Amino acid sequence: MTDLIRLSRAQVGADELQALARVIETGYLGMSVEVQSFEKELTEYIGDNRQVVCVNTGTSALHLAVQGCGIGAGDEVLIPTITYVASFQAVSATGATPIACEVNSTTGFIDVDDAAKRITPKTKAIMPVHYASGFSDLDKVYDLAQKHNLRVIEDAAHSFGGFYKNKRLGALGDVVCFSFDGIKNITCGEGGAVxxxxxxxxxxxxxxxxxxxxxDTEKRFSGQRSWDFDVTEQGWRYHMSDLMASIGRTQLKRLPEFSSRRQQVAKQYQQFLKQHPNLHCLDMDYDVVVPHIFLVLVKQGGRDHLKSYLEEKNIQTGLHYKPNHLLTLYKTTYALPKAEQIYEEFLTLPLHSLLTDDDVKRVCEEITNWVNLK
Ligand SMILES: Cc1ncc(COP(=O)(O)O)c(C=O)c1O
Structure with missing residues (x-):
C-alpha cells in the first residue's frame, strides 16, 4: 500500500517544543506575557498599528466581534451559506440571526448582489468569509456596507498571511477575524485573533x-490578578493561554516558509487542472492568496466517485462545506441554487506545507487515472 497523503496537517517541531518548554518552566500557563508579546508581534506583522486581541479559537474571535459591535437579539447578519458552521454559530450565539446568502460560482465568495437583496431594517452587519482564502469582492462588500451603514466582520479564518491592496490581510477593514486552529496557515494548537x-x-x-x-487584560499583562472588579457586560472564558501564544509566536516566524509552500502546491494543482475540461478550480491569485484549502470542482457529476477513488488510493479528501441553509438549525424557506450546485461539485484536495512535489504528482496522476476510467 502506498503512503497516506493527508488532507491537512500542521508543521510543528523542535522550535515549537522549545517555545512550550520556555512557558512550562515559568510555572504559569495562563494568559500573560506570551499572549502580550504575540499580540504585539501580530500588530507589527500586520502593520497600520491595528488593535489585535488574541482568543482561544477563531469561532470565539467571530462571536466576540459580533458582540463587540453591539449586535444581538433582534438583529440580522448577512453571511454566505458556504462556510464552516462556526461563522453561523458565532452570529446565533449573540442572539442575532444569520441570514444565509448566495455565493459566487467562480470564487466561492459571498454574492454581494444577492446579499443586497436580503437587507432589511434589522440588518446590522455583513460577514464576508474568505472562503478557501480568497477575498475577491471585498471592495463591493465595503461599498454595500457603507451605503447601508452596516458593520463588516470579515471571517478571515482561512486566509492569514495573504495580501490585500498591497497590505497584509488584517491591515485594512472594519473587524477582521483569524483562526489559528490545528490545521490553519499558522497554528497555536487552537486559537484566533480579532x-x-x-x-x-x-x-x-x-x-x-x-x-x-x-x-483584566491589562492586569494580567502586568502579572497581577483582579480581585476587586466590576462586570458590566456578558463575557466568556475565551482568552488565549501563554502555551498557545508560545506556539503562535514560533509559527509566525515560520509563516514565509509555510506560505510559499502552500502557494506553490496550489499553483501546481491550478496548472494541472487546465488539462481537464470537466475539472475546474476556484478563481484565485496565489501570488496574494495563501491557501488553507484547495478545491477541485467536478463538473458533470462524479464528485463522490472521485472522492472514493482517491480514498482507495490512500489520498484523503474533504468537503468544505455543507451549505448552512441546509442544516436543521439554519434552514431557510428559500433556495440558494448556486451554492447548492457547488456543494454537489466540490472536493478538497490535500494541501499543507509538508506536501512534497511527489505527493502533488501522485494526487494529479490519480485524478488523471480517474478521468481516463470514465
Ligand atoms: C470559515 C471558517 N470560519 C471560522 C472557523 C472557526 O475557526 P476555529 O476552528 O479556530 O474556531 C473555521 C474553522 O475551520 C472556518 O473554516
Whole structure:
C-alpha cells in the first residue's frame, strides 16, 4: 500500500517544543506575557498599528466581534451559506440571526448582489468569509456596507498571511477575524485573533474574552490578578493561554516558509487542472492568496466517485462545506441554487506545507487515472 497523503496537517517541531518548554518552566500557563508579546508581534506583522486581541479559537474571535459591535437579539447578519458552521454559530450565539446568502460560482465568495437583496431594517452587519482564502469582492462588500451603514466582520479564518491592496490581510477593514486552529496557515494548537482599528470594539472584546471582568487584560499583562472588579457586560472564558501564544509566536516566524509552500502546491494543482475540461478550480491569485484549502470542482457529476477513488488510493479528501441553509438549525424557506450546485461539485484536495512535489504528482496522476476510467 502506498503512503497516506493527508488532507491537512500542521508543521510543528523542535522550535515549537522549545517555545512550550520556555512557558512550562515559568510555572504559569495562563494568559500573560506570551499572549502580550504575540499580540504585539501580530500588530507589527500586520502593520497600520491595528488593535489585535488574541482568543482561544477563531469561532470565539467571530462571536466576540459580533458582540463587540453591539449586535444581538433582534438583529440580522448577512453571511454566505458556504462556510464552516462556526461563522453561523458565532452570529446565533449573540442572539442575532444569520441570514444565509448566495455565493459566487467562480470564487466561492459571498454574492454581494444577492446579499443586497436580503437587507432589511434589522440588518446590522455583513460577514464576508474568505472562503478557501480568497477575498475577491471585498471592495463591493465595503461599498454595500457603507451605503447601508452596516458593520463588516470579515471571517478571515482561512486566509492569514495573504495580501490585500498591497497590505497584509488584517491591515485594512472594519473587524477582521483569524483562526489559528490545528490545521490553519499558522497554528497555536487552537486559537484566533480579532483585528480592528476601532478601539472601543477592541476594548469591549478584551474584557469580554475574560468573562467581562473590566480591564483584566491589562492586569494580567502586568502579572497581577483582579480581585476587586466590576462586570458590566456578558463575557466568556475565551482568552488565549501563554502555551498557545508560545506556539503562535514560533509559527509566525515560520509563516514565509509555510506560505510559499502552500502557494506553490496550489499553483501546481491550478496548472494541472487546465488539462481537464470537466475539472475546474476556484478563481484565485496565489501570488496574494495563501491557501488553507484547495478545491477541485467536478463538473458533470462524479464528485463522490472521485472522492472514493482517491480514498482507495490512500489520498484523503474533504468537503468544505455543507451549505448552512441546509442544516436543521439554519434552514431557510428559500433556495440558494448556486451554492447548492457547488456543494454537489466540490472536493478538497490535500494541501499543507509538508506536501512534497511527489505527493502533488501522485494526487494529479490519480485524478488523471480517474478521468481516463470514465
Ligand atoms: C470559515 C471558517 N470560519 C471560522 C472557523 C472557526 O475557526 P476555529 O476552528 O479556530 O474556531 C473555521 C474553522 O475551520 C472556518 O473554516
Amino acid at each position: 483585528v480592528t482599528s476601532d478601539l472601543e470594539v477592541a476594548n469591549r472584546i478584551r474584557d469580554a474574552r475574560l468573562l467581562g471582568v473590566e480591564r
